[in-house]
Amino acid sequence: MENLSRLNEALRQYVNPPTFPVAVHFFRGEEPVPPRARRPKRDLAVTVAPCQGAAMARRYGWTVVLTQEDVGCAIAAHTYGWERASDPQGAIAFLIRMNYAANEDAARKMVEGFRTLPAVSDLTVVYAPLGKMERTPDVILIYVEPAQLMRLIHGFTYARGEAVAGSFSGRAATCTEGVIGAFLDQRPKVVVPGNGDRVWAGCQDHEMALAFPGSQLEEVVLGLQKTHEQGIRYPIPTYLRYQPEVALSLPLSDIFKPEEHHRLKK
Numbered sequence: 001m002e003n004l005s006r007l008n009e010a011l012r013q014y015v016n017p018p019t020f021p022v023a024v025h026f027f028r029g030e031e032p033v034p035p036r037a038r039r040p041k042r043d044l045a046v047t048v049a050p051c052q053g054a055a056m057a058r059r060y061g062w063t064v065v066l067t068q069e070d071v072g073c074a075i076a077a078h079t080y081g082w083e084r085a086s087d088p089q090g091a092i093a094f095l096i097r098m099n100y101a102a103n104e105d106a107a108r109k110m111v112e113g114f115r116t117l118p119a120v121s122d123l124t125v126v127y128a129p130l131g132k133m134e135r136t137p138d139v140i141l142i143y144v145e146p147a148q149l150m151r152l153i154h155g156f157t158y159a160r161g162e163a164v165a166g167s168f169s170g171r172a173a174t175c176t177e178g179v180i181g182a183f184l185d186q187r188p189k190v191v192v193p194g195n196g197d198r199v200w201a202g203c204q205d206h207e208m209a210l211a212f213p214g215s216q217l218e219e220v221v222l223g224l225q226k227t228h229e230q231g232i233r234y235p236i237p238t239y240l241r242y243q244p245e246v247a248l249s250l251p252l253s254d255i256f257k258p259e260e261h262h263r264l265k266k
Helices: 002-014 040-044 050-060 074-079 089-097 104-112 146-160 173-185 195-200 214-229 258-263
Strands: 022-028 064-066 123-129 139-144 189-191 208-213
Touching: 002 214, 022 050, 050 064, 050 123, 050 139, 050 173, 050 195, 074 089, 074 173, 089 104, 139 146, 139 173, 139 214, 146 208, 146 214, 173 189, 173 195, 173 208, 208 214
Parallel strands: none
Antiparallel strands: 022 123, 022 139, 064 123, 139 208, 189 208
16 A cells, blocks of 8 residues: 555654564454465464564564464463453463462452453454555554654654553563554553563564554654654754763863863862
8 A cells, every 4th residue: 555655664764663563454254365474374384472473574574364273372362352261260370370470369450451352263363564564454563662662652642642551561562452452442552562572572672662553653654754853853863062071070182181180070
């Protein structure tokens, strides 16, 4: 889509994320999947977590399609509705066993706090680099560094004035708190990627993420453009017009002048 390609280029101009922004599309039924899309179970002989599908899109440039048979993550099977856990005791026992939760009450609150899509077995999720997506994505997921995240937040607050929110559990973060949260609330979500994203999907220590509805892409790009015009930019234009000093007292230009050394603070 020409408009998506233009907006994707604008994101790269104003934010320059280190990996491809990921377009996420949900559908049920017989909608055709993109040509040459990879199905993990069929094409790679493995089942994967959604964070891995997103990672293949953002790092390899692949279009990846997940259905119920492709998913190898019990949390995602529950939150995306492919295989809803009817009895929470298994999840509660796991959270206690892994010391994520001190007791059953804490673990139950964690399970009840998961954002969830309707329980259906025929959901299909498409992950693709934004520039390759051929339809309006339901959600866009962008992995960025903190300063780049700040600029994306500026893009959203330009028109609405509302602070961008998020929820931070350290678990099921990009897939559930981010993608599902943005889809259900139709609001951008700041994400601190969780442990699974780091262990299995290669998310790095310095990375954060933002998930937001695809319908709001033009809005965020406009905000980025307008703030960029006034010098609020990435890379950050750090203020450098000052004279450097050693020990906050001696100009760097005078360090080879013994007669000036008395100015150095001890």
